[in-house]
Amino acid sequence: MNWSACFAQRTALMKSGALRELMKVTSRPEVISFAGGLPAADLFPVAQIKSALSAVLAAWGGQALQYSETPGLPELRDWIAGRFSLARLRVARENVLITTGAQQALDLVGRILLQKGDRVIVENPTYLALLSAWRPTGVEFLPVACDAHGIQAEKCKPLMKLKPKALYCVPNFQNPKGATLTLSRRKKLVALARQHSMAIIEDNPYSELRYSGSALPNLLELDARNGASSEYESHVIYAGTFSKVLMPGLRVGWVIAARPVIEKLTLAKQAADLHTSTLSQHLALELLRRGFLEEFLPTLREQYGRRRDAMLEALEKYFPKGATWTTPEGGFFLWVTLPKRVNASQLLPAALGQRVAFVPGEEFHLNGEGKNTMRLNFTNAPPARIEEGIRKLGRLL
Amino acid sequence: MNWSACFAQRTALMKSGALRELMKVTSRPEVISFAGGLPAADLFPVAQIKSALSAVLAAWGGQALQYSETPGLPELRDWIAGRFSLARLRVARENVLITTGAQQALDLVGRILLQKGDRVIVENPTYLALLSAWRPTGVEFLPVACDAHGIQAEKCKPLMKLKPKALYCVPNFQNPKGATLTLSRRKKLVALARQHSMAIIEDNPYSELRYSGSALPNLLELDARNGASSEYESHVIYAGTFSKVLMPGLRVGWVIAARPVIEKLTLAKQAADLHTSTLSQHLALELLRRGFLEEFLPTLREQYGRRRDAMLEALEKYFPKGATWTTPEGGFFLWVTLPKRVNASQLLPAALGQRVAFVPGEEFHLNGEGKNTMRLNFTNAPPARIEEGIRKLGRLL
Numbered sequence: 001m002n003w004s005a006c007f008a009q010r011t012a013l014m015k016s017g018a019l020r021e022l023m024k025v026t027s028r029p030e031v032i033s034f035a036g037g038l039p040a041a042d043l044f045p046v047a048q049i050k051s052a053l054s055a056v057l058a059a060w061g062g063q064a065l066q067y068s069e070t071p072g073l074p075e076l077r078d079w080i081a082g083r084f085s086l087a088r089l090r091v092a093r094e095n096v097l098i099t100t101g102a103q104q105a106l107d108l109v110g111r112i113l114l115q116k117g118d119r120v121i122v123e124n125p126t127y128l129a130l131l132s133a134w135r136p137t138g139v140e141f142l143p144v145a146c147d148a149h150g151i152q153a154e155k156c157k158p159l160m161k162l163k164p165k166a167l168y169c170v171p172n173f174q175n176p177k178g179a180t181l182t183l184s185r186r187k188k189l190v191a192l193a194r195q196h197s198m199a200i201i202e203d204n205p206y207s208e209l210r211y212s213g214s215a216l217p218n219l220l221e222l223d224a225r226n227g228a229s230s231e232y233e234s235h236v237i238y239a240g241t242f243s244k245v246l247m248p249g250l251r252v253g254w255v256i257a258a259r260p261v262i263e264k265l266t267l268a269k270q271a272a273d274l275h276t277s278t279l280s281q282h283l284a285l286e287l288l289r290r291g292f293l294e295e296f297l298p299t300l301r302e303q304y305g306r307r308r309d310a311m312l313e314a315l316e317k318y319f320p321k322g323a324t325w326t327t328p329e330g331g332f333f334l335w336v337t338l339p340k341r342v343n344a345s346q347l348l349p350a351a352l353g354q355r356v357a358f359v360p361g362e363e364f365h366l367n368g369e370g371k372n373t374m375r376l377n378f379t380n381a382p383p384a385r386i387e388e389g390i391r392k393l394g395r396l397l
Numbered sequence: 398m399n400w401s402a403c404f405a406q407r408t409a410l411m412k413s414g415a416l417r418e419l420m421k422v423t424s425r426p427e428v429i430s431f432a433g434g435l436p437a438a439d440l441f442p443v444a445q446i447k448s449a450l451s452a453v454l455a456a457w458g459g460q461a462l463q464y465s466e467t468p469g470l471p472e473l474r475d476w477i478a479g480r481f482s483l484a485r486l487r488v489a490r491e492n493v494l495i496t497t498g499a500q501q502a503l504d505l506v507g508r509i510l511l512q513k514g515d516r517v518i519v520e521n522p523t524y525l526a527l528l529s530a531w532r533p534t535g536v537e538f539l540p541v542a543c544d545a546h547g548i549q550a551e552k553c554k555p556l557m558k559l560k561p562k563a564l565y566c567v568p569n570f571q572n573p574k575g576a577t578l579t580l581s582r583r584k585k586l587v588a589l590a591r592q593h594s595m596a597i598i599e600d601n602p603y604s605e606l607r608y609s610g611s612a613l614p615n616l617l618e619l620d621a622r623n624g625a626s627s628e629y630e631s632h633v634i635y636a637g638t639f640s641k642v643l644m645p646g647l648r649v650g651w652v653i654a655a656r657p658v659i660e661k662l663t664l665a666k667q668a669a670d671l672h673t674s675t676l677s678q679h680l681a682l683e684l685l686r687r688g689f690l691e692e693f694l695p696t697l698r699e700q701y702g703r704r705r706d707a708m709l710e711a712l713e714k715y716f717p718k719g720a721t722w723t724t725p726e727g728g729f730f731l732w733v734t735l736p737k738r739v740n741a742s743q744l745l746p747a748a749l750g751q752r753v754a755f756v757p758g759e760e761f762h763l764n765g766e767g768k769n770t771m772r773l774n775f776t777n778a779p780p781a782r783i784e785e786g787i788r789k790l791g792r793l794l
Binding site: 001002003004005006007008009010011014015016036038039041042043044046049050053054057061062063064065066067068099100101103104107111112113114115118129132133136137165197199233234235243247248249250251258260261264267268270271272273274275276277278279280283 | 399435436440454460465533562640646647
């Protein structure tokens with residue numbers, strides 16, 4: 001059977017990131033990895049999880065492992081709706097769809113919204129797996145530079161003549177740059193969406209992990225605030241996840257959107273995987289009801305904040321003059337810009353030789369820029385390992 | 398925001414089945430439901446599951462809830478590869494991809510294989526969620542009648558001039574008819590696939606649940622048996638699942654296929670949901686390693702076999718002359734053909750009034766046939782409830 005002659009044309013648009021190959025090396029315990037976007041599994045409170053699982057099985061018995069509704073457990077949807085509802089933003093259960101991680105949220109949005117000929121504005125650099133999810137639809141990406149304060153909203157305006165159908169952004173502690181979008185830029189994006197009937201896909205996995213500075217309103221909230229209607233209606237499709245604040249292995253994320261969007265997404269999800277793991281949803285719900293998030297988040301913020309600080313200090317100490325970096329207020333990543341002459345991709349093999357891994361920043365760009373940049377994750381390794389890794393990288397530089 | 402003006406054209410091909418609406422009614426405990434395809438949650442051994450979860454957390458700690466590899470846990474892939482390997486069929490880990498239920502397996506196969514203009518042979522009647530998954534690709538379905546012995550393979554031959562890219566079938570205890578494909582038809586399908594370079598998607602969720610008769614070789618096996626190559630190569634893409642033999646709420650299924658197919662599917666899966674729930678995979682693996690399947694399957698077969706017999710006896714006793722039904726050797730469903738004058742869809746509201754639910758057979762047809770047919774599930778309700786439900790249906794008829 002000659003399979004390559006059988007594959008659909010869209011498979012030519014499915015690419016394996018260099019990132020994925022890199023991960024095979026970095027999963028070895030002797031490697032200090034700044035490459036992935038992994039939370040620290042050693043912080044997961046295993047005893048609490050075990051007790052929550054027992055409570056779920058005691059309360060639900062076999063039903064905790066039975067088929068369940070496509071949109072998700074009603075109680076979990078209600079919890080999320082409650083968490084996001086504000087005075088001027090009434091989120092109902094019907095505005096919430098549970099997904100198999102936020103990645104599925106992005107994938108489903110692509111399926112219902114995008115087709116060949118459509119244009120989508122993305123941050124440059126941007127989240128790689130968004131490109132993987134949407135590229136097979138045949139969509140054209142319009143990259144707009146993301147600086148230390150997020151996507152340059154003022155540069156989006158001239159693109160409106162190309163009638164982009166949607167704009168994708170990670171407003172808080174962006175992946176890969178760690179940048180936070182300023183309030184004035186947020187407002188500008190919402191205004192553009194309203195004026196040009198453009199959808200905004202707000203991907204917000206990290207917002208609860210803020211280590212300094214103060215929170216800014218979500219785009220979802222900014223759009224709703226100016227809306228007069230009491231029924232929820234928004235240009236924003238919001239993707240959230242428990243992967244960063246509880247555990248990624250659950251694969252539980254969600255979408256918040258207007259009802260017509262949720263209805264289409266639900267049809268797409270039904271065809272994609274029927275529903276998200278019933279057990280995972282019950283476990284998440286049980287942990288949330290116990291107030292686990294209120295207990296666990298301060299620990300995460302403290303630990304991850306320390307790791308960020310350890311990396312910033314080590315960079316100051318060991319990295320050469322001429323290198324600069326972002327100081328993220330939260331999230332998982334920071335971004336280093338090396339002197340122009342340094343090519344981060346060429347540095348990588350030597351770094352791996354020293355058992356330190358990072359991702360060359362060029363990978364996240366749509367236009368070959370960023371050859372002298374690198375993305376560094378600071379949540380996965382403890383402070384001492386972070387210092388050791390940065391020292392080794394600094395010596396190589 | 399006028400969302401309906403934004404949706405991609407393919408969303409016009411996404412339909413909500415009448416089935417889905419029906420399920421809202423049938424989930425009420427007072428309803429005797431023959432409608433769904435649910436295993437009996439009261440048979441799930443909760444104590445065993447609890448103990449397995451504790452063992453997983455003790456052995457793996459936080460890693461059981463961490464991100465994991467897109468293709469699935471290596472140990473779980475190895476277990477599946479081992480289970481399917483035979484003297485002439487060498488399945489390697491690289492031939493296995495773990496999916497979020499078998500539904501995702503079907504969805505991903507559609508994504509990598511099918512595009513507008515392609516034709517696919519399907520059984521008529523067929524599994525509805527397969528149509529939901531593949532319809533948005535723009536594929537044309539070629540329905541071939543499924544009788545009491547499965548898809549009429551002899552009717553596939555004349556369709557070869559239309560160059561179908563693939564054939565989809567459920568060879569064992571088919572959904573919805575409960576039919577088992579005969580050995581000679583299996584061989585015919587494999588021969589057609591070989592002769593015309595046609596892919597076969599073998600969807601086999603029920604094969605372990607056989608209550609009478611003896612097992613026939615899978616299409617996967619039949620194709621490989623005739624192959625001379627020692628490296629696995631097949632026209633068959635095989636979809637399996639733990640949903641029917643362990644628990645569906647895990648959402649753990651798999652694909653077995655040639656390496657080039659698995660590679661493309663892995664790219665598609667990475668974009669779809671990164672990976673399947675790590676915890677679900679670990680739980681499945683732990684149960685399998687404990688020999689849980691060997692212990693649990695005989696119980697399931699006995700209980701479900703009794704329920705099938707209870708339904709067959711009740712049909713004999715209460716259903717009118719002129720009604721006929723299939724006698725499935727396994728699986729979840731049987732299929733009733735009522736006298737020509739009876740319209741099952743019109744019967745449904747009266748049945749629901751009596752708190753009995755079933756699915757009108759017309760739903761599963763691609764061409765409006767089967768108005769006088771109904772699909773009955775016999776695994777979800779205990780024998781006494783089955784008799785009561787069939788008695789009520791019989792009285793209505």
